[in-house]
Amino acid sequence: MRLRTKEYEAYLFILPALSMLIVILGFPFVMAILMSLNLAWVKSSLLGFTFENYSRLFRDRVFYNDLIVTLSFVLPTVGFHLLLGLGVALLLNMEIKARRFFRVVAILPWTIPDVIAGLIWRFMFDPLSGIVNSVLARLNLIQLPITWLSDARLALPSVVFAEVWRGYPFVMLLLLAGLQSIPQGLYEAAKIDGASAWKRFWHISLPNLSRIIMIAFTLDFIWECRRFGLVYNMTGGNPGHATEVLSLYVYKNFFIFFNFGYAAAIAVVLALIMMTLSFPYLKASMKEL
Structure with missing residues (x-):
């Protein structure tokens, strides 16, 4: 029980740094993926996406x-x-x-x-x-x-x-x-x-x-x-x-x-x-x- 508590404490210590990494690195990467798919939005509703950019890339x-x-x-x-x-x-x-x-x-x-x-x-x-x-x-x-x-x-x-x-x-x-x-x-x-x-x-x-x-x-x-x-x-x-x-x-x-x-x-x-x-x-x- 004590070892498990120490593990939880260790995770809590790295949580702030991990959160910063997710915000600084993860969020821009996700946004880049969404941008590359040419997402089409109308009134907060997703109309569709396309892989045209990737198709063009490989050509x-x-x-x-x-x-x-x-x-x-x-x-x-x-x-x-x-x-x-x-x-x-x-x-x-x-x-x-x-x-x-x-x-x-x-x-x-x-x-x-x-x-x-x-x-x-x-x-x-x-x-x-x-x-x-x-x-x-x-x-x-x-x-x-x-x-x-x-x-x-x-x-x-x-x-x-x-x-x-x-x-x-x-x-x-x-x-x-x-x-x-x-x-x-x-x-x-x-x-x-x-x-x-x-x-x-x-x-x-x-x-x-x-x-x-x-x-x-x-x-x-x-x-x-x-x-x-x-x-x-x-x-x-x-x-x-x-x-x-x-x-x-x-x-x-x-x-x-x-x-x-x-x-x-x-x-x-x-x-x-x-x-x-x-x-x-x-x-x-x-x-x-």
Whole structure:
């Protein structure tokens, strides 16, 4: 009886936060679904709905192009976030001089808002006055200016590069916290047994970081699928649709073309894709509870 009472108390404690999540996340999602169905109301009576927006969506070549662009943007970005974040976390976990200073410097890109980061990199990639071409020219690596953001082959990799720089500190912070939670006695015992630095990483660090890596991957994947500000300010989806991610396509349909129902349908499908790809992590987490 006492255990059941404690369970009820626990549910009561999380009820306020759960209610806020339902209001902030659940209500807009339901409204997006209703908007995507083109509901027709007359005097508070529902006349009907239609799946025309979804039918149009699955016949839309631009949608499929933007879905491919989104995955081509998200997967490399998340992968490099994990690799770079892990590498920097390992370096900053070492006993080096000015370690606190380097930690602050490593976090700085993450403090810059998407919009500002997009503008910074747009100016840096400018073919005439950008610092990227200037440095490459001084090193005699290029003879003519490279149009990084105007070339369909280079625009998306350039955006990925900018987002990797801006977003890796989040993963780095999670992994650094995980590294610092590993008992140092494990490393000392392995070192006494003659284990090399690589073996200590492979058999001690990596297994202890596996859950944190999964959390970082899932959160980063969801956030990058929703990335808008940096892409919008760097390229606006140009040239053509070469860098147009789905979040940008939703924006254009809603605020430029005023296709509210169609924009809502794209947003719903994007949310379902993110939830589907995040389900394995959620399922694994539930098993551990």
